[in-house]
Amino acid sequence: MTLDIEQANQTAVQRMTSARPMLTGVxxxxxxxxxxxxxxxxxxxxxxxxERMSGPLRGAVIGAVLxxxxxxxxxxxxxxxxxxxxxxxxxxxxxxxxxxxxxxxxSMAVYVVENSxxxxxxxxxxxxxxxxxxxxxxxxxxxxxxxxxxxxxMAVLLADALDTSDGLDLKALLAEALHxxxxxxxxxxxxxxxxxxxxxxxxARVAKDRVAEEKVLAFLGDNALSVLNPVMAACKAMAxxxxxxxxxxxxxAMARNGTDFGIRVSGLGDQWFTELAETPDxxxxxxxxxxDANPDIGDSTITETAGIGAFxxxxxxxxxxxxxxxxxxxxxxxxxxxxxxxxxxxxxxIPSLDFRGTPVGIDIRQVVELGLTPRVNTGxxxxxxxxxxxxxxxxxxxxxxxxxxxxxxxDRYNFx
Amino acid sequence: MTLDIEQANQTAVQRMTSARPMLTGVxxxxxxxxxxxxxxxxxxxxxxxxERMSGPLRGAVIGAVLxxxxxxxxxxxxxxxxxxxxxxxxxxxxxxxxxxxxxxxxSMAVYVVENSxxxxxxxxxxxxxxxxxxxxxxxxxxxxxxxxxxxxxMAVLLADALDTSDGLDLKALLAEALHxxxxxxxxxxxxxxxxxxxxxxxxARVAKDRVAEEKVLAFLGDNALSVLNPVMAACKAMAxxxxxxxxxxxxxAMARNGTDFGIRVSGLGDQWFTELAETPDxxxxxxxxxxDANPDIGDSTITETAGIGAFxxxxxxxxxxxxxxxxxxxxxxxxxxxxxxxxxxxxxxIPSLDFRGTPVGIDIRQVVELGLTPRVNTGxxxxxxxxxxxxxxxxxxxxxxxxxxxxxxxDRYNFx
Numbered sequence: 025m026t027l028d029i030e031q032a033n034q035t036a037v038q039r040m041t042s043a044r045p046m047l048t049g050v051x052x053x054x055x056x057x058x059x060x061x062x063x064x065x066x067x068x069x070x071x072x073x074x075e076r077m078s079g080p081l082r083g084a085v086i087g088a089v090l091x092x093x094x095x096x097x098x099x100x101x102x103x104x105x106x107x108x109x110x111x112x113x114x115x116x117x118x119x120x121x122x123x124x125x126x127x128x129x130x131s132m133a134v135y136v137v138e139n140s141x142x143x144x145x146x147x148x149x150x151x152x153x154x155x156x157x158x159x160x161x162x163x164x165x166x167x168x169x170x171x172x173x174x175x176x177x178m179a180v181l182l183a184d185a186l187d188t189s190d191g192l193d194l195k196a197l198l199a200e201a202l203h204x205x206x207x208x209x210x211x212x213x214x215x216x217x218x219x220x221x222x223x224x225x226x227x228a229r230v231a232k233d234r235v236a237e238e239k240v241l242a243f244l245g246d247n248a249l250s251v252l253n254p255v256m257a258a259c260k261a262m263a264x265x266x267x268x269x270x271x272x273x274x275x276x277a278m279a280r281n282g283t284d285f286g287i288r289v290s291g292l293g294d295q296w297f298t299e300l301a302e303t304p305d306x307x308x309x310x311x312x313x314x315x316d317a318n319p320d321i322g323d324s325t326i327t328e329t330a331g332i333g334a335f336x337x338x339x340x341x342x343x344x345x346x347x348x349x350x351x352x353x354x355x356x357x358x359x360x361x362x363x364x365x366x367x368x369x370x371x372x373x374i375p376s377l378d379f380r381g382t383p384v385g386i387d388i389r390q391v392v393e394l395g396l397t398p399r400v401n402t403g404x405x406x407x408x409x410x411x412x413x414x415x416x417x418x419x420x421x422x423x424x425x426x427x428x429x430x431x432x433x434x435d436r437y438n439f440x
Numbered sequence: 441m442t443l444d445i446e447q448a449n450q451t452a453v454q455r456m457t458s459a460r461p462m463l464t465g466v467x468x469x470x471x472x473x474x475x476x477x478x479x480x481x482x483x484x485x486x487x488x489x490x491e492r493m494s495g496p497l498r499g500a501v502i503g504a505v506l507x508x509x510x511x512x513x514x515x516x517x518x519x520x521x522x523x524x525x526x527x528x529x530x531x532x533x534x535x536x537x538x539x540x541x542x543x544x545x546x547s548m549a550v551y552v553v554e555n556s557x558x559x560x561x562x563x564x565x566x567x568x569x570x571x572x573x574x575x576x577x578x579x580x581x582x583x584x585x586x587x588x589x590x591x592x593x594m595a596v597l598l599a600d601a602l603d604t605s606d607g608l609d610l611k612a613l614l615a616e617a618l619h620x621x622x623x624x625x626x627x628x629x630x631x632x633x634x635x636x637x638x639x640x641x642x643x644a645r646v647a648k649d650r651v652a653e654e655k656v657l658a659f660l661g662d663n664a665l666s667v668l669n670p671v672m673a674a675c676k677a678m679a680x681x682x683x684x685x686x687x688x689x690x691x692x693a694m695a696r697n698g699t700d701f702g703i704r705v706s707g708l709g710d711q712w713f714t715e716l717a718e719t720p721d722x723x724x725x726x727x728x729x730x731x732d733a734n735p736d737i738g739d740s741t742i743t744e745t746a747g748i749g750a751f752x753x754x755x756x757x758x759x760x761x762x763x764x765x766x767x768x769x770x771x772x773x774x775x776x777x778x779x780x781x782x783x784x785x786x787x788x789x790i791p792s793l794d795f796r797g798t799p800v801g802i803d804i805r806q807v808v809e810l811g812l813t814p815r816v817n818t819g820x821x822x823x824x825x826x827x828x829x830x831x832x833x834x835x836x837x838x839x840x841x842x843x844x845x846x847x848x849x850x851d852r853y854n855f856x
Binding site: 200206213214218220222228231234238239341344351379 | 633662
């Protein structure tokens with residue numbers, strides 16, 4: 025029997041698009057993420073050791089070590105890491121994803137997303153909002169104080185609120201947000217408000233303290249990225265459902281650790297194909313320039329992997345004031361991605377394209393054949409630890425990783 | 441000195457677009473709406489007497505008489521009206537606007553909107569959500585029960601919440617909503633969520649009863665028209681700021697009472713120009729057809745008067761699944777309206793048109809010269825009292841009212 029790649033890809037993309045990610049809970053990472061143990065930190069992107077980590081990832085590691093109480097100050101945290109007493113593994117190895125540095129430690133609260141179609145689960149930490157935040161490598165005392173508040177007061181309220189529900193349908197939320205000018209990655213304004221709308225009555229129901237309740241409602245509502253992390257976990261749950269289909273050339277993970285950009289392919293098991301990450305092109309906040317930019321970082325490319333983000337940019341013309349370009353560029357971005365994908369999403373549609381489904385299911389064969397890499401929308405981190413976000417923009421993975429993957433595919437499936 | 445119409449229109453449209461409507465409070469209509477007295481009901485559109493009222497307006501009148509306790513049942517309410525014991529005046533004569541039937545009675549709670557630029561105020565009743573509602577002419581006991589709940593529990597919570605704020609900036613809210621797929625008239629999904637986001641923390645702060653709080657947060661969040669009424673009052677405040685400019689041919693009110701479509705013109709004082717209203721073309725809910733439709737009704741055309749609604753349809757491609765047509769039609773609707781308007785709105789912009797300002801300031805001269813009437817998005821009411829909404833669609837005012845107005849203008853300003 026010959027290998028039917030087309031059929032395998034249809035199976036994979038059908039699994040991806042039929043997955044139904046439900047946000048069912050908030051819990052401590054150590055209690056729900058498989059294999060997350062004391063002394064282990066999860067991070068964005070493919071595997072990397074301390075020596076090769078970029079500034080923002082190092083900063084987030086220092087912050088997480090301090091948050092966990094594994095060290096008292098920055099210097100002793102660095103020594104601890106340098107003595108090799110902290111283990112690092114990708115979020116992706118544990119069913120998790122995290123934006124930017126993506127550092128997730130055992131005592132952090134995480135979202136639990138369940139794919140009710142196929143039964144797999146995915147996780148993501150909670151979004152910290154703007155300014156100095158761990159995910160951009162900041163670890164000042166106020167950064168850790170905010171994380172402590174999120175881990176205790178906010179997470180408990182979210183967990184209790186979600187416990188009173190049957191789970192929030194993140195697929196329906198995303199479908200609606202794409203009709204409201206979001207693309208689900210850099211622009212989650214509408215999605216975050218839909219999220220607030222779904223949670224607010226339940227929060228009112230379970231809140232024991234009026235001040236805490238007001239603070240959480242304001243924090244969720246004022247942070248236009250509130251829903252990014254649940255959305256990323258939803259995309260991880262959808263992409264994982266498509267992983268491991270024998271003979272499929274579809275990409276099931278794209279992720280960056282701030283140094284390398286890596287992908288995984290459905291029919292190629294858990295192998296990563298990596299290459300040095302590019303630095304995004306974009307718009308910089310006042311006082312910063314491209315000289316300050318760290319190379320591309322974060323697991324948030326799971327959104328593009330699942331057919332949203334830059335792939336749905338035609339739905340979000342207003343985003344160009346944040347990431348650069350014109351509304352026509354945004355339209356073209358989506359149109360271009362149909363060239364390298366296998367299907368049009370049956371649930372995620374774009375009104376301005378006559379409700380056409382978003383391009384979904386990146387085929388490494390098409391990427392290599394056309395020399396056309398996936399588009400990615402992204403935040404831009406300062407290259408030094410402790411500073412934070414300096415802009416937002418557009419980037420692509422290096423084509424070499426798709427070429428590597430295609431060679432490995434030929435090898436694995438014995439093509440001559 | 442000759443009359444400089446262009447200059448007058450620039451003055452008028454500049455006043456309209458520089459107005460800054462702030463939602464400052466919720467109060468009982470009798471306490472804030474000038475001239476609203478016992479035995480008087482306000483209604484949408486130009487003046488009309490009971491004999492000429494359509495089904496949905498009659499139904500809303502009956503409901504308001506019952507709500508006020510001026511009669512015990514439908515039959516006695518009808519008799520009371522037929523004996524001439526109830527006075528009817530347009531909302532517009534009292535600085536107010538109401539969607540569909542627009543019936544506003546003294547004990548109803550209303551939004552108070554203040555134009556902080558020019559100092560004028562405007563009012564609108566509270567949105568009832570979907571299903572059987574007074575604004576579509578329903579007056580069953582559950583309709584009145586919901587209004588009583590809104591007038592007591594919800595209005596008190598909203599009033600207390602707004603009292604803790606410096607007012608909500610409805611102009612900023614609208615500008616943002618237009619970047620999130622709303623057009624501000626038939627589609628207020630994003631605006632209603634922004635409204636919820638702004639209010640939720642304040643509601644948590646002032647709520648005394650957890651059950652009431654949860655119910656109000658759910659009602660505001662689940663009703664994608666929650667913000668329509670404050671938005672209409674905001675548009676009224678903006679349009680009123682442009683009214684009364686000597687020599688201006690700009691339209692400052694468009695309104696329908698279910699029988700007649702009427703307009704007012706900035707330079708023509710308080711005179712209405714009216715003609716029989718058309719019946720909208722659109723999509724009907726299951727079980728209903730064009731045979732069930734009442735002629736065009738409601739003050740919500742104040743949105744188009746102020747440069748949003750159908751004039752901003754290019755911002756809201758997803759709306760076509762509700763009002764009919766294609767996304768290209770939506771784009772064309774906006775483009776066409778530039779032909780009959782004086783300016784592009786400096787604050788309300790459309791991302792997909794490269795952030796061009798919405799067409800604003802309808803000039804009766806251009807309407808008549810081009811034979812091109814304003815576009816209107818609208819809900820469709822059943823023609824009989826008590827039934828409710830049967831669909832949504834598109835409509836235009838009769839051109840005759842613009843011709844009448846132009847003749848009156850020539851008369852008033854002594855053109856030969």
